[in-house]
Amino acid sequence: MDDRYDVVIIGSGLGGLLCGAILGKNGYRVAVLEKNAQIGGCLQSYTRDGGVFDTGVHYIGGLAEGQTLHKIFSYVGLMQHLKLKRLDRDGFDVIQIGDVRNEFPYAQSYELFVEMLARSFPHERAGIESYCEKIRSVCSRFPLYNLINGDFMDKVDMLDSNARETIDSCVSDPLLRDVLAGNNCLYAGVAGKTPFYIHALILNSYIESAWHCEGGGMQIATLLGEVIEAAGGTIFRRAEVSKIIVANGEASRVLTKDNREFAGKWFISDLHPVITIALAQTDVFRKAYIHRISGFENTCGAFIMNVVFHESAFPFRNHNIYYYSKPEHIWNGIDYEPDQWPNHYALFLTEGKDGFARSASIMCYMRYSECRPWAETFNTGSRPGARGDDYEAFKEEKASKLFDFLGQQYPGFRALVKAYHTLTPLTYRDHTGTPEGSLYGILRDYREPLRTFIPARTKIPNLFLTGQNLNLHGVLGVSVSAIVTCGELLGNDFLLDEIRNS
Ligand SMILES: Cc1cc2nc3c(=O)[nH]c(=O)nc-3n(C[C@H](O)[C@H](O)[C@H](O)COP(=O)(O)OP(=O)(O)OC[C@H]3O[C@@H](n4cnc5c(N)ncnc54)[C@H](O)[C@@H]3O)c2cc1C
Numbered sequence: 001m002d003d004r005y006d007v008v009i010i011g012s013g014l015g016g017l018l019c020g021a022i023l024g025k026n027g028y029r030v031a032v033l034e035k036n037a038q039i040g041g042c043l044q045s046y047t048r049d050g051g052v053f054d055t056g057v058h059y060i061g062g063l064a065e066g067q068t069l070h071k072i073f074s075y076v077g078l079m080q081h082l083k084l085k086r087l088d089r090d091g092f093d094v095i096q097i098g099d100v101r102n103e104f105p106y107a108q109s110y111e112l113f114v115e116m117l118a119r120s121f122p123h124e125r126a127g128i129e130s131y132c133e134k135i136r137s138v139c140s141r142f143p144l145y146n147l148i149n150g151d152f153m154d155k156v157d158m159l160d161s162n163a164r165e166t167i168d169s170c171v172s173d174p175l176l177r178d179v180l181a182g183n184n185c186l187y188a189g190v191a192g193k194t195p196f197y198i199h200a201l202i203l204n205s206y207i208e209s210a211w212h213c214e215g216g217g218m219q220i221a222t223l224l225g226e227v228i229e230a231a232g233g234t235i236f237r238r239a240e241v242s243k244i245i246v247a248n249g250e251a252s253r254v255l256t257k258d259n260r261e262f263a264g265k266w267f268i269s270d271l272h273p274v275i276t277i278a279l280a281q282t283d284v285f286r287k288a289y290i291h292r293i294s295g296f297e298n299t300c301g302a303f304i305m306n307v308v309f310h311e312s313a314f315p316f317r318n319h320n321i322y323y324y325s326k327p328e329h330i331w332n333g334i335d336y337e338p339d340q341w342p343n344h345y346a347l348f349l350t351e352g353k354d355g356f357a358r359s360a361s362i363m364c365y366m367r368y369s370e371c372r373p374w375a376e377t378f379n380t381g382s383r384p385g386a387r388g389d390d391y392e393a394f395k396e397e398k399a400s401k402l403f404d405f406l407g408q409q410y411p412g413f414r415a416l417v418k419a420y421h422t423l424t425p426l427t428y429r430d431h432t433g434t435p436e437g438s439l440y441g442i443l444r445d446y447r448e449p450l451r452t453f454i455p456a457r458t459k460i461p462n463l464f465l466t467g468q469n470l471n472l473h474g475v476l477g478v479s480v481s482a483i484v485t486c487g488e489l490l491g492n493d494f495l496l497d498e499i500r501n502s
Pocket residue numbers: 010011012013014015016033034035036039040041042043055056057058059060061239240241242270271302428431432433434438439440466467468469473474475476478
């Protein structure tokens with residue numbers, strides 16, 4: 001009897017879990033190996049001091065009926081169980097630059113999006129329309145994003161436009177140009193690098209519809225785990241893969257740190273490609289390939305302060321806020337001088353009682369280099385470790401600066417807060433295994449779009465990649481990547497038909 005799993009999946013982030021659910025649904029016997037005690041990776045949420053905090057999913061786009069993520073989540077049986085709240089239709093994101101009293105909303109649906117921004121920029125209505133048209137036209141060229149089987153060549157000439165230049169070409173009002181790039185933190189955009197298609201695919205999904213997971217994004221991981229187990233799959237927690245054994249050019253099994261072995265016919269890695277290659281340690285990967293992949297720059301990290309408010313202290317708003325003290329920080333927020341930090345934040349609120357917020361996550365960019373003194377430390381829930389008093393002091397100093405910064409826009413902000421704690425790029429590095437705690441994995445560069453193109457197939461014919469480094473990060477991007485990966489086993493036409501008809 002063949003006691004191998006059909007598919008061994010390394011990592012239980014959204015990518016790994018969704019592959020497990022799709023393949024399980026199609027009769028494959030799946031094992032998912034997760035290094036942490038909890039599954040989910042960036043989907044994880046946790047409760048602290050009475051607040052529920054998301055680690056990496058504050059809001060999701062494309063979940064209304066008929067939209068791409070709705071179809072994918074329906075196919076795996078998730079959609080009817082999700083507890084979602086739609087963000088404000090007339091402004092799911094509000095951009096503030098310089099003065100918080102200047103609010104520029106991004107509305108849901110293209111008509112309303114144009115309408116709301118044209119109220120502040122009536123002279124630019126045609127420009128805003130052409131910006132929307134550009135976004136839609138780019139999105140229409142990415143077949144899988146629209147659940148259509150297509151060719152890589154369909155989108156190839158969409159890959160080499162720069163986000164900032166393209167936005168600037170649509171409108172001429174300098175403030176509106178900044179406003180249109182205002183939720184840059186969603187993709188950690190860099191002025192001279194980020195391609196327009198990244199901006200377009202992400203913005204489009206939220207303009208279509210924008211949702212908050214009530215009670216946290218962890219529900220997605222829990223539900224996917226249930227789907228996998230109901231289909232006969234097994235999830236192994238605290239199973240950190242330390243090696244992928246390759247024999248005769250094929251992967252045969254993986255070893256975990258605690259010396260367990262999992263044999264499989266196929267293997268899928270939801271890890272960063274650099275980590276996957278390091279785990280495989282094989283000369284099947286050519287040196288030039290390893291060198292190229294290892295040389296990729298990753299998106300920056302973030303400092304996150306999670307606060308719980310006193311009762312009836314901070315008014316709840318059913319939208320996210322992106323604030324920049326100066327317009328230049330929209331595109332160069334990561335190039336801060338440490339003594340001038342922070343210069344921006346993204347604020348995500350959760351609802352409390354009587355129109356007030358219970359808690360908030362406040363996120364701003366942080367370079368990994370600031371955390372380098374503690375690079376040798378490690379700390380997660382399943383492998384606790386102390387980073388030292390100096391690290392705690394570093395975090396406290398950053399929290400204090402962020403409180404002061406928030407206090408400039410919301411006088412007395414700190415006094416409204418009952419409890420808080422902070423996360424740094426080190427938290428993310430240790431929790432998800434992402435190099436240097438990068439927010440969204442590989443940074444794409446419009447000048448060399450094919451250099452950072454990562455296919456699902458690898459040189460090892462039965463080892464595939466999935467997750468945020470394939471095409472696009474985010475819940476929608478990773479879900480589309482899972483389809484790409486599963487399509488390698490099931491056939492793209494078959495899988496897309498199944499999803500469209502489900
Ligand atoms: C701060 C932050 C905010 C975000 N906000 C949003 C948002 O609002 N909306 C949105 O759509 N997206 C958001 N994202 C992006 C989104 O969360 C991610 O792109 C997506 O969840 C990544 O999924 P993944 O499957 O690629 O990998 P991950 O979530 O990184 O999962 C990888 C998994 O592999 C496990 N692992 C690592 N190494 C090993 C090993 N050796 N053995 C076994 N397991 C291992 C990890 O523990 C982890 O569980 C955010 C991300 C961050 C960091």
